[in-house]
Amino acid sequence: MARKVFFSFHYADIMNANIVRNSGQFKPTSETGFYDKSLWEEAKTKGKAALQRLIDNGLNNTSVTCFLIGAQTYSRPWCQYELQKSIEDGKGILGILLPNQTEHGTKWISKYGKVYRWNHEKFPDWVEQAAKDAGR
Numbered sequence: 001m002a003r004k005v006f007f008s009f010h011y012a013d014i015m016n017a018n019i020v021r022n023s024g025q026f027k028p029t030s031e032t033g034f035y036d037k038s039l040w041e042e043a044k045t046k047g048k049a050a051l052q053r054l055i056d057n058g059l060n061n062t063s064v065t066c067f068l069i070g071a072q073t074y075s076r077p078w079c080q081y082e083l084q085k086s087i088e089d090g091k092g093i094l095g096i097l098l099p100n101q102t103e104h105g106t107k108w109i110s111k112y113g114k115v116y117r118w119n120h121e122k123f124p125d126w127v128e129q130a131a132k133d134a135g136r
Contacts, residue, residue, distance in 0.1 A: 003127050004062040008082040013070035016098040063136040064092040064127050067109050074108040092130030
């Protein structure tokens with residue numbers, strides 16, 4: 001089954017976040033097993049109410065939210081909103097440490113899902129496990 005994954009990250013980490021996004025696993029076809037449902041380029045151009053609607057629409061029909069964890073991800077209001085909304089919606093949750101990040105400060109996400117260092121070969125299994133853990 002193809003899983004729709006929403007990616008949450010601090011916009012300042014976009015260069016490292018794109019390492020995951022550009023890994024070749026996220027194409028708009030079912031052959032890869034995943035669909036990228038993030039809001040990347042639009043995120044900075046919207047006002048607060050519009051951005052909240054954009055996030056809500058992006059989270060719609062996804063089974064897993066993947067947090068791409070940088071040094072300040074936990075403190076970003078929209079990342080916190082995306083976590084709360086994902087919990088309310090019963091989505092699978094997982095965290096991926098971006099390059100050069102330590103596990104320090106990952107407790108905010110590890111309470112809700114597992115945290116990993118990026119590995120494109122293992123990512124499909126992590127997504128599937130997060131979905132199953134959430135009963136999806």
